[in-house]
Amino acid sequence: MAMTNHLPYQTNRINSCLFKFSRNFFGFCHTKAMRMLFFFLLFTSQVFASKDTSHLDLLGEFSGRISHINEPAALLRIKVDFTNLKYLNTRDRVEFWDQTYPAQRCTSFVVGKSNDYLLLKVPNYEFCERFMFMALGTYLHFYSRDLVNNLKMGTEVLDILLKRRLALEGQVTRETREVDIHIEKVNAVNGRFEVLRQKLLAEWQKELSDLEEDRTVNLRNLENARAKLNEVDKKLEIYRIEDENLKVDRWALDPKLYLKK
Numbered sequence: 001m002a003m004t005n006h007l008p009y010q011t012n013r014i015n016s017c018l019f020k021f022s023r024n025f026f027g028f029c030h031t032k033a034m035r036m037l038f039f040f041l042l043f044t045s046q047v048f049a050s051k052d053t054s055h056l057d058l059l060g061e062f063s064g065r066i067s068h069i070n071e072p073a074a075l076l077r078i079k080v081d082f083t084n085l086k087y088l089n090t091r092d093r094v095e096f097w098d099q100t101y102p103a104q105r106c107t108s109f110v111v112g113k114s115n116d117y118l119l120l121k122v123p124n125y126e127f128c129e130r131f132m133f134m135a136l137g138t139y140l141h142f143y144s145r146d147l148v149n150n151l152k153m154g155t156e157v158l159d160i161l162l163k164r165r166l167a168l169e170g171q172v173t174r175e176t177r178e179v180d181i182h183i184e185k186v187n188a189v190n191g192r193f194e195v196l197r198q199k200l201l202a203e204w205q206k207e208l209s210d211l212e213e214d215r216t217v218n219l220r221n222l223e224n225a226r227a228k229l230n231e232v233d234k235k236l237e238i239y240r241i242e243d244e245n246l247k248v249d250r251w252a253l254d255p256k257l258y259l260k261k
Contacts, residue, residue, distance in 0.1 A: 056155065059084060062150035066138045067117065075123035076108070078118040078140070084147070087154055088113060092146035094120060098138065104131045105143075 054071075062084075068077035088110055095105045106128035112119035122128060 014169075054146055056151045060145060061141065061143045063139065063141050064118065064164065066134060066136055069134065069136065071125065073124045074136070075111070075124060076120045077144075078120060080118055081116065081118060084105060084151065085113065085118070087150040088118070088144065088147050089150065092144055092150075094118075094142050094144045094147075096120075096140045096142045098132050100133065102129050102141070120188055137237055 020099060062082050064078040064080035066076055067079040069075075072079075090110055090112065092110045094108050094110060096108060097103075097105045106122060106124065108120035108122045110118060111121045128134065
């Protein structure tokens, strides 16, 4: 009955919080994509809240043996062996009974725990002793509604973590694929730039060849021009005209007399 009332309360509380959040959130959701993301998160949270967790009620029951009794302090140290012990917290309420009188249950509270032991505080220890045999080694059954509630919250956390793990596995797969095809990408880039290199090399060789051809033509033209220049110089020498036909001459023994002949 407690389970039936507890789940709608969680659902209403989550929906109320989401409604309050939505009033503030829509002030920032200016785009259609942001609004679609918000509705997806709202739907996901409602799925979590409405998930059937009735099977967790069975996990609220466990068993153990009394390993130590402190009567003045009303403390019982219980040897237990179950993995879900980690979901029991300090101050959680635990009911216990023995096989002789299963209808008679005592109430206790967790005051400490380790990997294999629970330390329980029994407020009505003297009353419990009247109908329950409590001694070292006594085998007892336990039930905790707080353990069930903690398991339900743990289940929701596990669902979220599993979805996150699934998303991260997908990311790991994508990144692994990207790493694996890195060499292929490098080879593709090298091949593309090798083609460009060959093309540039061919253009470079063509430019050098064109320049060499131009140099050959220029040398040929230079030689032709020099040959024509020499030919013109010879013709100029042949057809040169002097200003006078007389030449200046002097007698070697007469430094002052100059004669033209």
